[in-house]
Amino acid sequence: MVKLSKYLMVAGFLSAVTVNAQEAPKSDPSFRNSDKFKQMYDVLATPNMYRTASGAPGPEYYQQQADYKIKVELDDRNQKVYGSEVITYTNNAKESLDYLWIQLDQNQHSRKSLSPLQNGDRTEPALGAQQFSRKYLEERFDGGFTIEYVNDAAGKPMTYSVNQTMMRVELPKPLAHGEKISLNIKWWYNINNYLLDGGRSGYEHFDSDGNNLYVVAQFYPRMAVYNDVEGWQNQQFWGSGEFALPFGNFEVEITVPADHIMEATGTLMNRNEVFTPAQLARYAEAEKSFDKPIVVVTQEEAMAAEKGFSDKKKTWKFKAENVRDFGFATSRKFILDAMAVKLATKNVMAVSVYPKEGNPLWGEYSTRVVAHTLKSYSAHTFDYPYPKAVSVHAQDQGMEYPMICWNWGRPDADGKYTDRVKNGMISVIVHEVGHNFFPMIVNSDERQWTWMEIGRASCRERV
Numbered sequence: 001m002v003k004l005s006k007y008l009m010v011a012g013f014l015s016a017v018t019v020n021a022q023e024a025p026k027s028d029p030s031f032r033n034s035d036k037f038k039q040m041y042d043v044l045a046t047p048n049m050y051r052t053a054s055g056a057p058g059p060e061y062y063q064q065q066a067d068y069k070i071k072v073e074l075d076d077r078n079q080k081v082y083g084s085e086v087i088t089y090t091n092n093a094k095e096s097l098d099y100l101w102i103q104l105d106q107n108q109h110s111r112k113s114l115s116p117l118q119n120g121d122r123t124e125p126a127l128g129a130q131q132f133s134r135k136y137l138e139e140r141f142d143g144g145f146t147i148e149y150v151n152d153a154a155g156k157p158m159t160y161s162v163n164q165t166m167m168r169v170e171l172p173k174p175l176a177h178g179e180k181i182s183l184n185i186k187w188w189y190n191i192n193n194y195l196l197d198g199g200r201s202g203y204e205h206f207d208s209d210g211n212n213l214y215v216v217a218q219f220y221p222r223m224a225v226y227n228d229v230e231g232w233q234n235q236q237f238w239g240s241g242e243f244a245l246p247f248g249n250f251e252v253e254i255t256v257p258a259d260h261i262m263e264a265t266g267t268l269m270n271r272n273e274v275f276t277p278a279q280l281a282r283y284a285e286a287e288k289s290f291d292k293p294i295v296v297v298t299q300e301e302a303m304a305a306e307k308g309f310s311d312k313k314k315t316w317k318f319k320a321e322n323v324r325d326f327g328f329a330t331s332r333k334f335i336l337d338a339m340a341v342k343l344a345t346k347n348v349m350a351v352s353v354y355p356k357e358g359n360p361l362w363g364e365y366s367t368r369v370v371a372h373t374l375k376s377y378s379a380h381t382f383d384y385p386y387p388k389a390v391s392v393h394a395q396d397q398g399m400e401y402p403m404i405c406w407n408w409g410r411p412d413a414d415g416k417y418t419d420r421v422k423n424g425m426i427s428v429i430v431h432e433v434g435h436n437f438f439p440m441i442v443n444s445d446e447r448q449w450t451w452m453e454i455g456r457a458s459c460r461e462r463v
Contacts, residue, residue: 050228062092066223066248073255079191088182096174101224101234102167110144115238141197148186165237200399209306215394215406217327242446245324256330258312259305263390264328265403266320286338293367297336305332327401329392341371343383354393361411366391373433398428400435
């Protein structure tokens with residue numbers, strides 16, 4: 001996986017450079033290298049022990065590893081996330097590290113965020129009263145992380161500083177090659193209503209029944225990438241560029257109201273504790289259904305749950321190996337259906353969760369499209385290595401995380417939809433599920449080279 005990742009990354013870059021060079025006139029000075037001693041970093045890095053001339057990993061190539069044990073609780077009544085985590089970071093680089101960089105991407109929603117300054121603002125031809133008030137008169141939503149502590153494994157406070165969406169943690173002694181360090185972080189933040197405040201995750205509120213649908217990501221402090229080219233990849237997150245993350249293993253416990261249904265990155269470890277006996281039986285049926293989805297959590301069950309807010313809690317436990325990120329979606333409004341997908345070397349699950357507002361469109365198409373995408377990409381690249389792929393219905397969203405993605409496409413209130421809505425929904429599901437392959441498996445730095453992962457995920461077959 002590592003070798004394929006780096007080879008494709010360099011190969012894609014070189015092919016783009018070659019095309020541009022062929023199309024450019026020879027008289028164009030921007031395509032002439034007048035410095036005979038210039039290093040060709042902008043075309044291909046000088047070969048060394050880490051990377052060969054082809055761009056493939058050399059004998060000293062390495063990747064850092066970040067493992068997480070996370071516990072979070074979602075406060076549905078107040079739209080907050082409370083969390084704690086243990087990060088175990090392994091330094092596989094030959095050099096020692098004096099400090100660590102951690103991403104605090106949620107700080108993009110902080111009231112103190114500088115993100116608005118980088119947006120090329122335009123004057124709208126017209127604004128409604130509510131839009132005008134929200135943009136110019138009301139106090140901005142404050143959704144940044146509140147870091148309660150950063151401690152070492154013994155509980156001793158560590159020195160750290162926060163710079164917008166990045167946090168630097170000072171190490172008491174250099175972390176040598178092959179050594180590990182564990183640190184404990186506790187935090188909380190206000191969840192953004194992404195339809196009002198923007199963002200790649202957050203919640204949607206339904207006035208009709210008073211419920212929320214959550215698609216939650218960037219919800220925990222995440223290790224930044226350290227590599228042999230840039231050292232620390234500590235560029236700020238301003239909302240447009242995406243993410244550069246190291247691979248690792250995750251153990252995540254998520255506590256939500258007892259009437260919620262959830263999906264997330266990883267394997268659900270306690271299904272018998274969070275599903276009813278009837279739902280367990282339906283899921284077992286779905287694991288053997290290769291030709292059509294099986295409804296595991298029915299629309300009737302979801303509509304019954306919508307009528308009240310449970311005061312009880314339920315904890316969902318997930319485990320994921322060799323992934324670079326984690327996301328989850330939860331709501332009492334969720335219907336869930338699933339089916340098995342037969343690949344060349346294994347079977348995996350295609351899953352969808354969606355509110356009744358997504359039907360009949362989502363029940364008819366979503367999981368079938370997920371299954372088709374897994375088959376198509378696996379046939380043209382390599383078998384999908386993870387146990388499942390999940391499509392989550394979220395209005396006006398299109399975003400990917402390992403094993404799970406949010407997708408738009410909603411019928412009218414009466415359940416009718418146009419071909420444009422249907423085809424757009426199918427297209428975005430294929431695209432976002434395709435991101436599991438690029439860049440979630442074949443890794444690339446989305447913060448610097450967004451065109452790589454977007455272009456590859458768009459290379460898809462017609463459904």
